[in-house]
Amino acid sequence: MKKLEGKELYRRLQEAKNAKRLHAAAVQQNVTLKKLVEEQEKMIALQAKQIDSLEELVESQKLLLEEFKRIIFGRKKKKKIQDQDDDGENSDGNSEGGKPGKEREKSSYQRPIPANVTKTGTHEIDCCGTCKTKLINKRPVEKYIEDMVLPDEKENPLKTVEKRLIETGWCPKCRKQRSPETIGGAKVQIGPNVRAMVAYLTVVQRQTYSQITNYFKDLIQINISDGEIAEILRQQAVRAGPEYARMEKRIAMQKGVHSDETPWKTLKNADGNYAWIKTGTETMDAIFSLGKSRGIGNARKIISAENPGQAGISDDYGAYDSVFKEHELCWSHPHRKLRDLADSDVFAGESKSRCKETFDEFKKLYADIRDLLNEKIPFEEKRKRKPEFMRRFIRLAQPKDSDPKHLQKIKKTLLEKINNYFVCVAIEGIPMDNNKAERGLRPLVIKRKISFGSKTGKGAENLGILFSVVMSLWWKRPANFFSAYADLLA
Numbered sequence: 001m002k003k004l005e006g007k008e009l010y011r012r013l014q015e016a017k018n019a020k021r022l023h024a025a026a027v028q029q030n031v032t033l034k035k036l037v038e039e040q041e042k043m044i045a046l047q048a049k050q051i052d053s054l055e056e057l058v059e060s061q062k063l064l065l066e067e068f069k070r071i072i073f074g075r076k077k078k079k080k081i082q083d084q085d086d087d088g089e090n091s092d093g094n095s096e097g098g099k100p101g102k103e104r105e106k107s108s109y110q111r112p113i114p115a116n117v118t119k120t121g122t123h124e125i126d127c128c129g130t131c132k133t134k135l136i137n138k139r140p141v142e143k144y145i146e147d148m149v150l151p152d153e154k155e156n157p158l159k160t161v162e163k164r165l166i167e168t169g170w171c172p173k174c175r176k177q178r179s180p181e182t183i184g185g186a187k188v189q190i191g192p193n194v195r196a197m198v199a200y201l202t203v204v205q206r207q208t209y210s211q212i213t214n215y216f217k218d219l220i221q222i223n224i225s226d227g228e229i230a231e232i233l234r235q236q237a238v239r240a241g242p243e244y245a246r247m248e249k250r251i252a253m254q255k256g257v258h259s260d261e262t263p264w265k266t267l268k269n270a271d272g273n274y275a276w277i278k279t280g281t282e283t284m285d286a287i288f289s290l291g292k293s294r295g296i297g298n299a300r301k302i303i304s305a306e307n308p309g310q311a312g313i314s315d316d317y318g319a320y321d322s323v324f325k326e327h328e329l330c331w332s333h334p335h336r337k338l339r340d341l342a343d344s345d346v347f348a349g350e351s352k353s354r355c356k357e358t359f360d361e362f363k364k365l366y367a368d369i370r371d372l373l374n375e376k377i378p379f380e381e382k383r384k385r386k387p388e389f390m391r392r393f394i395r396l397a398q399p400k401d402s403d404p405k406h407l408q409k410i411k412k413t414l415l416e417k418i419n420n421y422f423v424c425v426a427i428e429g430i431p432m433d434n435n436k437a438e439r440g441l442r443p444l445v446i447k448r449k450i451s452f453g454s455k456t457g458k459g460a461e462n463l464g465i466l467f468s469v470v471m472s473l474w475w476k477r478p479a480n481f482f483s484a485y486a487d488l489l490a
Contacts, residue, residue: 059406070340190222195235204471209226240470256280257281258279259312262275264460266291270460276302279437281429290460294319314328314437315434326430331421383425386425398415
């Protein structure tokens with residue numbers, strides 16, 4: 001082997017030294033690059049999560065925008081009716097306005113013949129109006145005109161004024177002035193019919209103070225102030241108090257109770273800015289509580305105070321979980337959510353198909369249970385089918401990878417609350433939806449949009465009593481409401 005000497009040795013040693021230095025630098029650079037790659041991978045993963053979150057947020061915003069459009073403009077109407085069910089809905093959940101297969105009778109376009117005729121007018125004819133020839137085979141043709149008497153300054157058929165001469169006398173034995181009725185107070189007072197009409201206009205017609213004032217001024221020619229209206233409502237609420245208490249006891253004796261809540265703004269001296277409703281499963285009685293908070297304590301106090309063991313029907317608001325021992329969740333809420341997803345233009349392709357498929361399965365299950373509950377067979381026979389329905393429920397609620405995020409969330413909630421959806425098949429007399437409470441709240445929601453709430457907690461409390469008594473009575477006896485209301489307050 002050739003011995004390295006001089007310049008060659010130096011060159012070789014220099015190359016080895018450089019290689020060692022470059023190797024160390026390369027090793028260090030490799031470590032740095034590995035750390036950089038790891039950081040880039042973490043950043044890419046984070047960005048992927050952010051993209052998923054943004055896509056989910058965009059999806060949520062699109063769905064929210066669709067919901068706002070439905071609220072403002074209503075649902076889209078299908079041009080062609082296909083696969084329509086008995087309840088008037090298509091397989092995609094859109095109502096097409098009315099029940100299918102039933103033509104409207106011609107008589108429904110005409111006004112019915114009035115039961116009470118106030119006067120009869122005879123219109124005779126002897127000869128032809130053109131040629132003056134005497135007519136033969138004459139016969140009367142019945143026609144009716146429904147009209148009203150309009151008030152004016154000279155005559156107002158709606159207004160009555162009674163002048164009372166109340167005799168008084170001195171009792172020498174008691175040494176007191178006596179009279180057949182109380183003679184204190186203002187010289188001109190408002191009568192009981194006007195007071196009942198104020199309660200009716202406030203609750204049933206949802207009118208404001210100014211509208212009530214204009215009604216009495218224009219039609220009855222009675223001037224009534226805001227202060228008088230407020231005092232009348234207070235007095236009517238006091239007189240309706242005993243019936244309010246009786247209604248609470250009647251509702252507590254029923255198998256189940258529907259409940260719901262809605263915002264109700266109360267400016268001062270109130271527990272909160274919400275209104276609650278509870279109504280039994282067997283009667284039209286409904287209790288309204290206004291100016292309350294939305295907390296669990298209020299839910300227990302308002303909904304189940306009279307009967308803590310009573311079964312309840314409500315939406316999925318968390319406060320109800322600790323209120324009812326047996327809690328039936330409303331099927332209409334997930335039905336509407338799934339229908340909106342199935343109808344949504346946000347999804348396409350497989351996501352759209354999954355939403356449509358899930359809604360169709362849920363809708364069919366909903367209809368089958370509803371039909372079973374309406375069948376006139378022993379309830380024990382209905383209860384036996386509960387496992388079958390639960391298996392179908394679990395199958396349709398199982399999440400799949402192709403499900404969009406919102407559908408996965410709905411399915412997860414359904415599986416977590418599965419037992420609460422089948423109380424209706426376990427306990428006789430419990431319905432599967434909370435539509436009764438939601439319909440009962442509708443007049444109050446309209447009232448809120450017109451009047452914007454109450455000024456004080458006491459005013460909200462009085463209005464809650466009146467809404468409970470007046471609306472319940474009007475739902476039960478609309479034809480003779482005023483006489484029934486007078487008897488109730490007597």
